[in-house]
Amino acid sequence: MSAVDDIRSGRTSLGIELGSTRIKACLIGQDATEVLATGSFSWENRLEDGLWTYAIDEVWQGLQAAFAGLVSDAQDRHGVAPTSFGAIGISAMMHGYLAFDAGGSLLVPFRTWRNTNTSVAAAELTDLLGVNIPLRWSIAHLHQAVVDAEPHVPQIDFVTTLAGYVHWRLTGQRVLGVGDASGMFPIDSAARDYDAGMLSAYDGLAGDRLPAPVKELLPAVLPAGADAGALTAEGAALLDPTGNLEPGIPLCPPEGDAGTGMVATNSVAPRTGNVSAGTSIFAMVVLERPLTEVHHELDLVTTPAGDAVAMVHCNNGASELAAWAGLFTRFSAAAGRPLDDDAVFEALFREALDGEADAGGLLAYNHLAGEPIAGLTDGRPLFVRTPDSAFTLANFMRSQLYGVFGTLALGMQVLAAEGVGLDRMFAHGGMFRTAGVAQRFLAGALDAPVAVGELASEGGAWGIAVLASYLAHADATDLGTYLDEHVFASASLSTADPDPADVAGFSAYLDRYRAGLAIEAAATENLPSAR
Numbered sequence: 001m002s003a004v005d006d007i008r009s010g011r012t013s014l015g016i017e018l019g020s021t022r023i024k025a026c027l028i029g030q031d032a033t034e035v036l037a038t039g040s041f042s043w044e045n046r047l048e049d050g051l052w053t054y055a056i057d058e059v060w061q062g063l064q065a066a067f068a069g070l071v072s073d074a075q076d077r078h079g080v081a082p083t084s085f086g087a088i089g090i091s092a093m094m095h096g097y098l099a100f101d102a103g104g105s106l107l108v109p110f111r112t113w114r115n116t117n118t119s120v121a122a123a124e125l126t127d128l129l130g131v132n133i134p135l136r137w138s139i140a141h142l143h144q145a146v147v148d149a150e151p152h153v154p155q156i157d158f159v160t161t162l163a164g165y166v167h168w169r170l171t172g173q174r175v176l177g178v179g180d181a182s183g184m185f186p187i188d189s190a191a192r193d194y195d196a197g198m199l200s201a202y203d204g205l206a207g208d209r210l211p212a213p214v215k216e217l218l219p220a221v222l223p224a225g226a227d228a229g230a231l232t233a234e235g236a237a238l239l240d241p242t243g244n245l246e247p248g249i250p251l252c253p254p255e256g257d258a259g260t261g262m263v264a265t266n267s268v269a270p271r272t273g274n275v276s277a278g279t280s281i282f283a284m285v286v287l288e289r290p291l292t293e294v295h296h297e298l299d300l301v302t303t304p305a306g307d308a309v310a311m312v313h314c315n316n317g318a319s320e321l322a323a324w325a326g327l328f329t330r331f332s333a334a335a336g337r338p339l340d341d342d343a344v345f346e347a348l349f350r351e352a353l354d355g356e357a358d359a360g361g362l363l364a365y366n367h368l369a370g371e372p373i374a375g376l377t378d379g380r381p382l383f384v385r386t387p388d389s390a391f392t393l394a395n396f397m398r399s400q401l402y403g404v405f406g407t408l409a410l411g412m413q414v415l416a417a418e419g420v421g422l423d424r425m426f427a428h429g430g431m432f433r434t435a436g437v438a439q440r441f442l443a444g445a446l447d448a449p450v451a452v453g454e455l456a457s458e459g460g461a462w463g464i465a466v467l468a469s470y471l472a473h474a475d476a477t478d479l480g481t482y483l484d485e486h487v488f489a490s491a492s493l494s495t496a497d498p499d500p501a502d503v504a505g506f507s508a509y510l511d512r513y514r515a516g517l518a519i520e521a522a523a524t525e526n527l528p529s530a531r
Helices: 003-009 056-078 119-129 138-147 162-171 196-209 233-239 257-264 319-334 341-352 393-417 438-446 455-470 479-487 500-526
Strands: 013-018 022-028 035-042 046-048 051-053 087-092 098-100 158-160 175-177 220-222 272-277 281-286 299-302 308-314 363-365 382-384 424-428 450-453 493-496
Touching (some): 003 056, 013 056, 013 162, 013 257, 013 455, 022 455, 035 056, 056 162, 087 257, 087 455, 119 138, 138 196, 162 233, 257 272, 257 281, 257 308, 272 438, 319 393, 363 393, 363 500, 382 393, 393 500, 438 450, 438 493, 438 500
Antiparallel strands (some): 013 022, 046 051, 281 308, 299 308, 363 382, 450 493
């Protein structure tokens, strides 16, 4: 069938992902590899009262704008506007804290994954549960509110993630995909549910400081392919105020951006992994066996099917790199030779290829926010050089690209020391669009082949659209087989093997980077925020 036939007959899947800087909608047909239409909305988090947040009203403004953009794009490209879909999926940035009372009112502003104010709670929970509980996890945010005796705690009726919140408003169902749920509270992969023993342990710790056992406050856990409810009339009106969208459309379990990244790169089987680079950067490796020790650098989460995954999550990704590119974009305009953003990125990335393998002694720290792996509770982006370093544009840009991967490499070294096997690593995110640059440097940083595929460039919105399409196949096949045989069977991949010179150069860079973290720590202590 043609794209027009798919759209008219509703044989399509709609995926919407609320990322850190963009809300994106993606429509696919029966051939999941063909993107039929897209729409997007740009937004940014804000630091309010010392906490990173997004306004809830902007969530719906952005969702409506992205959906309207997709409908308009479908009309422009295919001459038909969709009014129904075979399935819908919602995904979003993981973790954080959205707490509601029994009437469905938000009790405190949305606290995102980027906040690092939960150190007391995270340390207490790690000791209690015997697994690493990172600062950004929802249970750390909840317990920090308990520890601080925040006035809203006795009124809590429901705590969820951003994807879980949107799904709830669209369907009325308080559920969450197992991958996203694994960033709220530890999961028992065998049961595909929250770990019962750990729930009991936490209830003992919280006591009467919470209004109910913690499991009663959390969303129910569902694996990929499970029935997660259908779009209500109220939900349809929220997504499409024009009234054209029909209710009754099934939704797949809402997932986190890590899970959709695994789907978008076909990295859901043991010994596969992926790196996702955006505002944050993280690596996911599907495990064959449990880790032998607790490591603060590693999260234990799951695939959308519930299989155990080790995650190296860094709060700071490519935002500082983008800020420098913006400076050069402005310079080109000031010089009377304006270039658009894509042209500037292309030129700067290509220039980095001419840099020295160790970036000429230059160091770049991309820490706009705190970075737990690096031991930093606050962020101060820095560019550092010594008087004898080779200060060239090529070295500067290579140092900035290396800086995106610096903290990630520290965490990946811990994973390597655990003896975790890895057959293939996929990468996705905007910084990999310039062929052969960031991909090559990441291969050197990890000392492993890195593959980039055409499909992965569509990112998590495409990944959650694929999970929505899986709803119709879940009774017949598992998720990994569905991806292998129905989605990626004919996908083309570009693989970069590590260059020995890049491996040695990045290793030297990382040694200086690790030593220079003392400069970062001093900056956070002695350089107050300008605003």
